[in-house]
Amino acid sequence: MIPFSPPRIDEKIINEVISALKSGWITTGPRTKLFEEHLKDYCGAKKVLCLNSATAGLELMLRWFGVKEGDEVILPAYTYTATANVVVHCGAKPVFVDVNEEDFNISLKAVEEAINEHTKVIMPVDIGGFPCDYDSIRTIINKTGIKKLFKPQGIEQEKLGRILLLSDAAHSLGAWYKGHRTGHPHLADVTVFSFHAVKNLTTAEGGAICLNLPEPFDNNDLYTHLCVKSLHGQNKDALQKTQKGNWRYDIVEAGYKFNMTDLQAAIGLIELERYDSDMLKKRAYIFSRYENAFKKYQWAKTPLTKDSHRETSYHVFMLRINGINENQRDAIIQSIFDKEVAVNVHFIPLPMMSFYKSLGYQIADFPQTYANYSCEISLPVYYNLSDEQIESVINAVINSVEASVK
Numbered sequence: 001m002i003p004f005s006p007p008r009i010d011e012k013i014i015n016e017v018i019s020a021l022k023s024g025w026i027t028t029g030p031r032t033k034l035f036e037e038h039l040k041d042y043c044g045a046k047k048v049l050c051l052n053s054a055t056a057g058l059e060l061m062l063r064w065f066g067v068k069e070g071d072e073v074i075l076p077a078y079t080y081t082a083t084a085n086v087v088v089h090c091g092a093k094p095v096f097v098d099v100n101e102e103d104f105n106i107s108l109k110a111v112e113e114a115i116n117e118h119t120k121v122i123m124p125v126d127i128g129g130f131p132c133d134y135d136s137i138r139t140i141i142n143k144t145g146i147k148k149l150f151k152p153q154g155i156e157q158e159k160l161g162r163i164l165l166l167s168d169a170a171h172s173l174g175a176w177y178k179g180h181r182t183g184h185p186h187l188a189d190v191t192v193f194s195f196h197a198v199k200n201l202t203t204a205e206g207g208a209i210c211l212n213l214p215e216p217f218d219n220n221d222l223y224t225h226l227c228v229k230s231l232h233g234q235n236k237d238a239l240q241k242t243q244k245g246n247w248r249y250d251i252v253e254a255g256y257k258f259n260m261t262d263l264q265a266a267i268g269l270i271e272l273e274r275y276d277s278d279m280l281k282k283r284a285y286i287f288s289r290y291e292n293a294f295k296k297y298q299w300a301k302t303p304l305t306k307d308s309h310r311e312t313s314y315h316v317f318m319l320r321i322n323g324i325n326e327n328q329r330d331a332i333i334q335s336i337f338d339k340e341v342a343v344n345v346h347f348i349p350l351p352m353m354s355f356y357k358s359l360g361y362q363i364a365d366f367p368q369t370y371a372n373y374s375c376e377i378s379l380p381v382y383y384n385l386s387d388e389q390i391e392s393v394i395n396a397v398i399n400s401v402e403a404s405v406k
């Protein structure tokens with residue numbers, strides 16, 4: 001069986017984790033701080049905070065911004081559930097909007113229509129690794145009429161004076177937007193990456209927040225504040241407490257337990273060091289192999305990887321089969337699995353999930369989301385995928401689709 005997305009765990013990673021284990025410091029410490037610095041340099045972010053997941057990062061930022069009951073957060077209907085669950089955790093309402101046909105990303109028109117006086121945050125998702133149109137989302141947020149609608153509550157909202165642009169960049173580390181990588185201040189106020197086992201860069205589990213808030217925010221002060229907030233509201237972390245005589249600490253709020261460990265950071269440091277040269281290069285190569293193989297077929301629609309100002313991080317190869325319905329897609333997936341190739345669907349839209357249906361959401365309200373989903377099949381993309389395996393994936397897909405559509 002060709003697996004869908006195994007991590008790249010080689011001697012170099014294993015040795016770095018062993019070094020961390022032997023160092024005597026395994027929780028948040030020097031490796032986490034170093035990984036934060038390297039990520040900051042890589043993205044051009046003002047400040048980076050590493051945590052135990054992207055979900056934790058998104059929730060931490062919503063909590064920091066004071067999102068609560070009565071507030072609304074706009075996000076695509078087409079995403080992983082983490083994007084919406086964190087809004088529910090805060091007691092606020094996730095407002096799903098439809099997506100584009102072309103790139104699977106949040107529709108600007110739908111975003112603008114969804115904004116009202118309760119809107120506090122917009123959370124675009126760079127689906128499959130292709131960046132959203134951040135300049136256009138900013139333009140919407142900064143329109144006079146829309147700024148007037150914003151009703152700030154609490155000091156952070158007063159200070160920003162507009163809707164927060166919080167990017168769920170779980171897929172898009174290393175992607176480009178107008179000459180900047182995701183995580184750069186040009187894109188969003190805050191960008192959150194995931195280092196979950198299936199993501200482009202993994203730390204087994206993990207995530208990072210790129211802090212790029214505008215003046216008068218001080219992103220260094222905010223980093224310090226969020227360190228405390230992500231560790232029980234304790235004003236000193238474990239490492240600081242080990243310093244001579246520095247044992248006394250205080251709890252300044254009932255904070256969370258979201259910190260990254262140095263074992264995770266050990267994996268991340270190696271992953272990042274060779275991310276462009278190995279990982280992105282290999283993923284782009286696999287994408288181009290798939291693209292070349294499928295482009296001669298009328299039934300195939302390959303994912304957008306580049307336009308005049310953007311380039312994907314080549315995270316998910318989201319193939320669409322023109323002219324099929326959901327049942328036919330499911331049958332094709334079964335046939336591909338029968339040929340010993342693991343594929344997937346990114347994603348089952350949130351309005352189709354039991355929990356979100358129980359809150360009253362219906363997929364019929366998101367026609368493009370459903371259309372994209374019902375003919376989508378995600379193909380294996382990972383570092384150790386060999387040329388032979390790529391060939392097997394291509395043949396399995398072509399044979400399964402041709403048998404089904406004829």
Ligand SMILES: *Cc1c(COP(=O)(O)O)cnc(C)c1O
Nearest residue numbers: 053054055080082170194195196
């Ligand atoms: C994976 C993923 C997340 C969650 O990342 P974790 O690090 O597992 O919390 C959030 N959003 C999207 C779109 C994802 O695919």
